[in-house]
Amino acid sequence: MRLFGFLLLLAGWGIVVGALALLVADTPRIAFVLAGIGVEIAGLVMVIRAHPVRRGARE
Amino acid sequence: MIPTPTAGVSYAAMLLCLAFIFLVPCAAAGLALISTGLGRSRSASHSMLSAMCVLAVAALAYFVCGFAWQGFAGGPAHVASVGGKEWSWLASGHFFLRHEALNGTPASLAALLGMLSVGLAALIPLGSGADRWRLGACCASTAVLAGWTYPLFAHWVWGGGWLAQLGTNYGLGRGFVDTGGAGTIQAVGGLTALSIAWLLGARRGKYTHDGMPTAIPGHNGVLVILGCVLALLGWLGLNSAGAILYNGAEPGQTAVTAINTILSAATAALTAAVITQARFGKPDASLTANGWIGGLAASSGACAFVSPAAAAVIGLLTGALVTFSVEWFEVHMSVDDPGGSISAHAMGGLWGVLSVGLFARISATGELGGQANGDAGQWLAQLVGIATLIGFILPMTYGLNWVLDLVYPQRVATEGERQGMDLYELGAGAYPEFIVHSDEFTER
Numbered sequence: 001m002r003l004f005g006f007l008l009l010l011a012g013w014g015i016v017v018g019a020l021a022l023l024v025a026d027t028p029r030i031a032f033v034l035a036g037i038g039v040e041i042a043g044l045v046m047v048i049r050a051h052p053v054r055r056g057a058r059e
Numbered sequence: 060m061i062p063t064p065t066a067g068v069s070y071a072a073m074l075l076c077l078a079f080i081f082l083v084p085c086a087a088a089g090l091a092l093i094s095t096g097l098g099r100s101r102s103a104s105h106s107m108l109s110a111m112c113v114l115a116v117a118a119l120a121y122f123v124c125g126f127a128w129q130g131f132a133g134g135p136a137h138v139a140s141v142g143g144k145e146w147s148w149l150a151s152g153h154f155f156l157r158h159e160a161l162n163g164t165p166a167s168l169a170a171l172l173g174m175l176s177v178g179l180a181a182l183i184p185l186g187s188g189a190d191r192w193r194l195g196a197c198c199a200s201t202a203v204l205a206g207w208t209y210p211l212f213a214h215w216v217w218g219g220g221w222l223a224q225l226g227t228n229y230g231l232g233r234g235f236v237d238t239g240g241a242g243t244i245q246a247v248g249g250l251t252a253l254s255i256a257w258l259l260g261a262r263r264g265k266y267t268h269d270g271m272p273t274a275i276p277g278h279n280g281v282l283v284i285l286g287c288v289l290a291l292l293g294w295l296g297l298n299s300a301g302a303i304l305y306n307g308a309e310p311g312q313t314a315v316t317a318i319n320t321i322l323s324a325a326t327a328a329l330t331a332a333v334i335t336q337a338r339f340g341k342p343d344a345s346l347t348a349n350g351w352i353g354g355l356a357a358s359s360g361a362c363a364f365v366s367p368a369a370a371a372v373i374g375l376l377t378g379a380l381v382t383f384s385v386e387w388f389e390v391h392m393s394v395d396d397p398g399g400s401i402s403a404h405a406m407g408g409l410w411g412v413l414s415v416g417l418f419a420r421i422s423a424t425g426e427l428g429g430q431a432n433g434d435a436g437q438w439l440a441q442l443v444g445i446a447t448l449i450g451f452i453l454p455m456t457y458g459l460n461w462v463l464d465l466v467y468p469q470r471v472a473t474e475g476e477r478q479g480m481d482l483y484e485l486g487a488g489a490y491p492e493f494i495v496h497s498d499e500f501t502e503r
Contacts, residue, residue, distance in 0.1 A: 006454040013450025016443055020229060021141045026435075033442060040450045048392055051257045052270075 008043025086293020092286030101479025132219030183248030186398020232437025241360030241411030249405025261395035319370035327354025330378025353407035360411030
């Protein structure tokens with residue numbers, strides 16, 4: 001889940017960079033940048049949920 | 060050829076810039092004191108020594124390869140052609156600062172500022188890894204940060220890289236703007252701090268078996284507040300030097316940069332104090348200090364481009380953001396961040412980057428000041444920068460530190476936590492007359 005979350009983060013960034021490189025018109029470019037950020041947020045949520053950092057309490 | 064923003068900078072501006080750069084170590088001293096004060100007394104000496112070693116390793120790594128990969132606008136770089144546009148990905152300078160004219164040229168000042176800034180970025184994770192991060196591991200992690208992660212992003216922003224080129228290539232305002240390093244220093248350091256906190260795990264006794272956090276208060280509030288004041292001095296230098304070096308500000312324009320820096324920190328700290336007073340009945344010193352640092356971190360984004368009123372608003376929002384963020388990370392994300400580094404630097408820095416798109420006054424010709432910026436492109440450029448920090452820098456810094464953890468475990472042994480980092484790793488405590496007594500190792 002953690003790995004998948006980080007892959008989603010990278011994929012979101014790829015969408016953002018791809019939107020800049022491939023799209024010319026403003027509206028679709030903005031839409032795809034926002035979509036990329038949305039994918040990043042989804043990835044971030046997955047990474048957060050994969051990290052129950054309570055090692056200290058359980059040892 | 061990539062344009063050089065400082066080509067027309069006067070000799071007086073260069074001298075002033077040099078003077079401002081000499082103030083930056085005060086920020087490092089401030090952060091070191093804050094991390095130490097918010098940590099335990101039995102790790103105080105270790106914390107200060109770690110800060111000194113981190114500064115040393117960062118300077119050396121930056122000297123060896125950091126500046127070669129960061130570069131300076133107009134210098135040699137690896138450029139890829141994407142859709143007919145030139146994207147500068149990485150500088151291709153010489154290692155060990157060879158062939159650099161270190162005689163007051165803008166590039167030499169950038170090297171000096173970078174050498175100190177990278178130390179500042181590397182100090183940030185010390186706060187989140189306090190009381191459990193081995194000295195050798197934090198030095199190794201710093202070498203990675205100062206030798207690769209920071210120079211890479213700094214090239215994109217300050218070295219004429221693709222983020223800086225968003226304006227010329229795609230008409231997005233002036234390109235990604237980051238006056239004093241809200242993204243380049245604070246967010247990069249803060250996201251590394253988050254990675255370290257995740258990898259290390261919480262301190263023993265921080266969370267009960269049912270997952271509730273327990274309070275482990277900092278051991279010296281005086282150090283924390285003194286650190287805040289020192290940090291202000293350093294930030295005044297950092298933001299002013301950045302305004303001159305990377306944004307072409309004239310010497311006189313650094314006055315508004317300094318005013319904005321102070322206002323942002325002041326309103327952020329007061330907001331944090333008021334919020335904690337309202338919520339807990341008394342103002343919380345550590346959260347107020349975190350608010351102050353968060354305000355400084357956020358100010359670094361737009362301090363050269365906004366009005367003082369806007370800087371005050373930026374600080375006000377930062378104070379609220381940092382205060383709630385500290386609780387959110389601790390309670391809901393179970394991230395043990397003793398120094399509040401993630402909230403103050405990562406959240407404050409990211410908000411500072413965004414604030415450029417919201418509040419910056421950049422004229423159509425890309426000059427400082429002028430009317431409010433109605434160009435939506437600047438917004439988009441800042442969003443692309445934030446997306447890069449979260450979508451690329453965070454996974455990269457996490458991955459690099461994860462590999463490092465496999466090779467050289469970063470967390471101290473259980474016995475080290477029980478004894479304290481001072482005794483376990485250094486053989487002597489910071490306060491030998493004191494008896495350290497904290498019983499968080501008992502079952503709750």
